[in-house]
Amino acid sequence: MTSQSDSNVARGITLICIGVFAISINDMLIKALSGGYPLHQIVFTRTAIGIFFSALMLHLEGGLSLLRTSRPGLHVLRGLTLVAANMTFFASLAVLPLGLTTALFFVGPLFITLFSFLFLGEKVGPLRLGAIVFGFLGVIVMQEPWGDGSVYGPPWLFALPMIAASLYAAMAVMTRALGVKSTAAALTIYNQLMFLAVSSLFFLIVGDGKADPGPDAPSLHFLLRAWVWPGNQDWPLFILTGICNGIIAYCVTAAYRMAPSASIAPFEYIGLPLAIFWGWLFFAEWPTPAIWAGCAMILGAGLFVFLRERQKGKVIVPKRPGSRTG
Template sequence: MTSQSDSNIARGITLVCIGVFAISINDMLIKTLSGGYPLHQIVFTRTAIGIILSFVMLHLEGGLSLLRTNRPGLHILRGLTLVAANMTFFASLAVLPLGLTTALFFVGPLFITLFSFLFLGEKVGPLRLGAIVFGFMGVVVMQEPWGEGSVYGPPWLFALPVIAASLYAAMAVMTRALGVKSTAAALTIYNQLMFLVVSTLFFLVVGQGQADPGPDAPSLHFLLRAWTWPTDQDWPLFILTGVCNGIIAYCITAAYRMAPSASIAPFEYIGLPLAIFLGWLFFAEWPTPAIWAGCAMILGAGLFVFLRERQKGKVIVPKRTGSHTR
């Protein structure tokens, strides 16, 4: 007979896989739109569409009363962390290949396992900690420090997706801390409201392009250029990003709410081959040998962490106190 814990893990894995597929499509769409629209406009539009789907899910889960919380500060912090993670990652998409950016971001599950050990009390042994170090070494390999450096740019560009990954991991750990008392739809709506607030503030401050440094600084240009009304050809892409946003926000939040993060996080790595394929298909991008080697190190580290957990034959459960479960 399947235990409730095993059932929750299976559902969490399924939700993560659906969410990661939507993430891959979303990233491809944002990279496509990055040549003509500012990041905060894309974020505002996709969130405005996605939040409609989230309110539908909230209604199915029990209604507006589920938005009540006695920890608004933690919800705001969690939302701002996710906004910062997304903004940093999307800014890197404007200057780095899709597969490379995703590969660097996929140190996120390693951060999640590390943060779960440090902050939630989940047991992570020395072998898994060693695998985490090995995975981070893959980031260094991608920069090709033995030569003149990567053909894709200076090391600080590589730092953008890694910073995004660390912020995303912090958000995921906070999801576990909040998840016992908050539904997936409620957590999703809190996040999306923060996206709307931040993107609206960007529009009010720099929406006319007054701080745009120009195309010579592509990441900042993507972030700070003036708003432009979408063309008829681009509206379907904006709408699809909104649909993906709703799917991503609900599925990932629900997965980390119902299952231990160290058990489901490695399944996010299916996004790595998806990103490489989409980068090749839509942008004619193909990884260098160093990128392939770094990908293998990061992927191998993540899979080892997961297989080690399966080998131990038990579910990692955080130490819960009153402060962690509310």
């Protein structure tokens, strides 16, 4: 007979797989739209659509009263950190292959362990420290320093998804240290309101495109180009990003509320083969041998750190850094 806890774990695994699949679709769509629309316009549109799903979740969990909080400043700080992480990650999609960007983002668990050691005073043994070093060496391998350099551009481009991963890790450690007592739906609403506020501010300041440096600086061009009304052929993509936003917010938060993170977090790593597949299918991208080797080093280090902390009975955070919700 299947126990209730086993049933919850099975449902949690199913939900996290659906959420990660939606994340991979979302990233692919944003990369596809990056050639014609500014990032803040895409973020505003997907959030404006996705927030309706979150409002429905909030209603089912108890209504608007759940938005009351005694720590509004913490919610704002978390939201801003999440926005910065997402914007940095999405900006990297405009210049780097989808699979490579996703692989670099998976240094997030290594950052969480490192930040917990540096800022929370947690004990981290030589095995986990060695795994962290090994994972970051994987990033160097991807840049092919033994040759003329990576075919994907200068090394600083590789920093964009890593900055995003470090921001997620900082948010996770901050949440763990300070505590956030809100429902999943309320947290999602707070985050999405910050996305709407920041993208609206971008529109007011740079929405006319005057600050756009042009296509010679692709990441800044993606961030600062002028808003344009979407063509009929692109509206389905915008709508689908909003639907993905709602699915991600619901599935990931529900999965981690339903089952222990130790049981379902490893399933987030299916995001990497999905990203490589979408990159190959839609953008004719295929990793070089150095990228494959670096991916293996990063994922191997991340899984080792996770399993080691699970062995020691530690729960890193309620949501792993790969859970790009909001």
